[in-house]
Amino acid sequence: LTARGVDVRLTDHDPDAARTAASLGAGTAGEPDGPVDLVIVAVPPAHVAAGLADAMDRGLGRGYLDVASVKGGPRRELEALGRDLTAYIGTHPMAGRERSGPLAGSADLFEGRPWVLTPTPGTDTEVLNLALELVALCRAVPVVMDADAHDRAVALVSHTPQLVSSMVAARLEHAEDAAVRLCGQGILDVTRIAGSEPGMWMDILAANPGPVADVLADVAVDLAETVQALRALQSADEDKRRGGAAGIEDILRRGNAGRAKVPGKHGTAPKAYETVAVLIGDQPGELARLFADAGAAGVNIEDVRIEHSTAQQAGLVHLTIEPRAVAALTVALRERGWSLRQ
Ligand SMILES: NC(=O)c1ccc[n+]([C@@H]2O[C@H](COP(=O)([O-])OP(=O)(O)OC[C@H]3O[C@@H](n4cnc5c(N)ncnc54)[C@H](O)[C@@H]3O)[C@@H](O)[C@H]2O)c1
Numbered sequence: 001l002t003a004r005g006v007d008v009r010l011t012d013h014d015p016d017a018a019r020t021a022a023s024l025g026a027g028t029a030g031e032p033d034g035p036v037d038l039v040i041v042a043v044p045p046a047h048v049a050a051g052l053a054d055a056m057d058r059g060l061g062r063g064y065l066d067v068a069s070v071k072g073g074p075r076r077e078l079e080a081l082g083r084d085l086t087a088y089i090g091t092h093p094m095a096g097r098e099r100s101g102p103l104a105g106s107a108d109l110f111e112g113r114p115w116v117l118t119p120t121p122g123t124d125t126e127v128l129n130l131a132l133e134l135v136a137l138c139r140a141v142p143v144v145m146d147a148d149a150h151d152r153a154v155a156l157v158s159h160t161p162q163l164v165s166s167m168v169a170a171r172l173e174h175a176e177d178a179a180v181r182l183c184g185q186g187i188l189d190v191t192r193i194a195g196s197e198p199g200m201w202m203d204i205l206a207a208n209p210g211p212v213a214d215v216l217a218d219v220a221v222d223l224a225e226t227v228q229a230l231r232a233l234q235s236a237d238e239d240k241r242r243g244g245a246a247g248i249e250d251i252l253r254r255g256n257a258g259r260a261k262v263p264g265k266h267g268t269a270p271k272a273y274e275t276v277a278v279l280i281g282d283q284p285g286e287l288a289r290l291f292a293d294a295g296a297a298g299v300n301i302e303d304v305r306i307e308h309s310t311a312q313q314a315g316l317v318h319l320t321i322e323p324r325a326v327a328a329l330t331v332a333l334r335e336r337g338w339s340l341r342q
């Protein structure tokens with residue numbers, strides 16, 4: 001917001017957090033001089049209603065919103081506190097990090113990401129418009145939803161995945177070094193969010209336990225069936241083995257079908273991209289040089305993933321690009337001396 005010319009005032013019950021954010025360019029630490037257009041409450045879900053009520057009582061703004069990952073509970077709490085809900089709108093940017101605190105923030109975090117708005121029929125149009133302006137300034141994509149429908153949706157696409165990632169990573173806690181050394185890209189992909197702050201996730205899960213338990217119970221059914229199918233694969237009986245194989249194939253195919261529904265970049269329909277893998281040295285400037293060479297070849301990089309080699313000072317960069325750009329990029333990079341891999 002600051003980069004787009006908005007005057008941003010930052011307060012936090014930990015003054016160091018506000019000062020650090022300010023020093024990173026996020027705004028000015030300290031209370032505003034008078035009422036602001038929009039008060040944004042970005043605190044753990046359990047403190048959202050109290051934070052909003054306090055700001056409302058002090059008449060800090062024309063409109064009030066929060067960004068908590070759960071929407072039904074905070075609104076009901078605010079209602080129970082007897083506050084006027086017309087100046088309030090619940091929101092949730094579907095972007096974040098596995099790390100907390102101002103140092104984990106970045107100005108482009110919300111670009112192209114869905115930002116859920118949960119207005120009620122009572123929400124003032126002016127407040128809805130302020131929220132839409134905020135979303136547009138952050139270059140996010142507004143999605144209007146009912147608060148409880150939102151909570152069921154994030155249980156499926158965010159909260160349960162967090163728990164499942166943590167459970168897979170927990171298997172490694174007492175694993176032998178020899179096994180852990182073999183970790184490759186697969187486990188990195190599945191466990192990135194297992195590095196998340198437990199405190200933040202305790203707050204989120206405590207605010208949405210029912211919907212998450214419902215999804216996790218369905219995962220548990222799949223888990224039990226998969227264990228059974230694997231045991232059947234060990235059987236001496238051929239029919240049992242065939243049944244086991246069918247069970248395993250079923251979960252893998254259903255996984256493919258679910259994965260194909262995950263939206264692509266900027267929330268658009270998933271697109272078939274190609275990947276070009278390039279070997280780079282582990283030294284300053286290599287990535288910048290590679291991106292510049294791709295840019296000079298007129299190729300837009302849609303996504304990028306780096307696979308680090310544990311054995312040598314090198315990495316494999318997977319550039320995701322449109323299929324029609326593969327030939328041009330391959331030729332251009334080879335001409336510039338890059339080593340490409342299949
Ligand atoms: N991190 C994510 O991935 C993500 C994404 C979308 C939404 N959210 C939501 O955003 C909110 C903030 O999460 P975050 O990741 O920025 O956490 P964070 O820990 O980085 O920041 C929260 C800040 O709130 C402060 N704080 C806590 N209680 C307070 C209170 N009562 N009054 C004033 N300040 C208080 C803390 O000192 C901290 O600086 C949460 O509701 C979370 O659910 C997080």
Ligand SMILES: O=C(O)C(=O)C[C@]1(C(=O)O)C=C[C@@H](O)C=C1
Nearest residue numbers: 069093094095096097098158193
């Ligand atoms: O990408 C991550 O690290 C996140 O945890 C982000 C994520 C998500 O599940 O997508 C997590 C919680 C927030 O409420 C919104 C976004």
